[in-house]
Amino acid sequence: MIPVIVISTVKLPAKHICIILLLLIFCLFCRSCFLSRPLTAQAPLPLSGMVIGVDPGHGGYDPGVIKGDIKEKDIVLAIGLFLRNYLQQGGAWVVMTRDRDMDFLEAVAGPKKRLDMQNRLRIIEEAGVELLISIHTNGMNSSLWRGAQVFYQQGSEEGKLLAGAIQDELRRVAKNTDRQIKGGDFFMLREASMNGALVEVGFLSNPEEAALLATPEYQKKIAWAIYLGIISYLSAR
Numbered sequence: 290m291i292p293v294i295v296i297s298t299v300k301l302p303a304k305h306i307c308i309i310l311l312l313l314i315f316c317l318f319c320r321s322c323f324l325s326r327p328l329t330a331q332a333p334l335p336l337s338g339m340v341i342g343v344d345p346g347h348g349g350y351d352p353g354v355i356k357g358d359i360k361e362k363d364i365v366l367a368i369g370l371f372l373r374n375y376l377q378q379g380g381a382w383v384v385m386t387r388d389r390d391m392d393f394l395e396a397v398a399g400p401k402k403r404l405d406m407q408n409r410l411r412i413i414e415e416a417g418v419e420l421l422i423s424i425h426t427n428g429m430n431s432s433l434w435r436g437a438q439v440f441y442q443q444g445s446e447e448g449k450l451l452a453g454a455i456q457d458e459l460r461r462v463a464k465n466t467d468r469q470i471k472g473g474d475f476f477m478l479r480e481a482s483m484n485g486a487l488v489e490v491g492f493l494s495n496p497e498e499a500a501l502l503a504t505p506e507y508q509k510k511i512a513w514a515i516y517l518g519i520i521s522y523l524s525a526r
């Protein structure tokens with residue numbers, strides 16, 4: 290004979306009672322699991338809360354290096370804008386010194402270049418930038434030289450680490466440079482109160498590299514490498 294348990298006026302076989310109890314325990318377990326973790330949990334963005342400055346060199350009256358109809362000021366602006374997009378997608382607040390073809394001359398009196406640089410610096414400082422990336426292209430008399438290279442302010446250990454992280458990613462992503470980071474003296478890096486690096490994205494004096502730098506695909510690749518370098522530097526701190 291099958292054992293029967295009486296619940297109120299309904300008679301159920303003990304086997305069925307066990308199944309119902311097991312189902313109840315399972316439901317309670319699932320409920321506690323769902324309640325203990327948010328259903329919409331997302332990984333935090335890697336650059337959340339960071340203020341990053343992007344300084345595309347030259348602009349306006351100052352074209353920088355020129356090779357045929359390719360101008361440094363246009364190449365570095367395009368790369369800077371791609372970098373801005375990547376950084377924003379990573380959660381950063383991005384401050385561009387310029388987002389179009391312009392310079393920073395409020396008055397034409399005095400040494401133009403110095404005034405331009407001082408005004409760039411003011412934008413960066415007033416915006417509370419925490420990390421600064423200046424973008425330039427290189428140019429030599431010879432067409433032999435090529436490859437992206439990152440510079441840091443001599444004596445800055447943090448600058449050296451940042452430059453190294455970006456150089457590593459440029460080597461890995463662009464796959465066309467074996468250049469090493471180099472220290473030097475640069476107005477923006479020296480005078481700025483935050484850490485920074487200057488990225489020479491390649492040589493316009495090398496026809497093959499100049500042609501590459503003029504394409505959006507390559508500009509994006511370089512911007513992506515700089516972005517990954519920034520992430521790598523910050524995650525190692």
Ligand SMILES: [Zn+2]
Pocket residue numbers: 346347353354361424425426
């Ligand atoms: Zn330059």
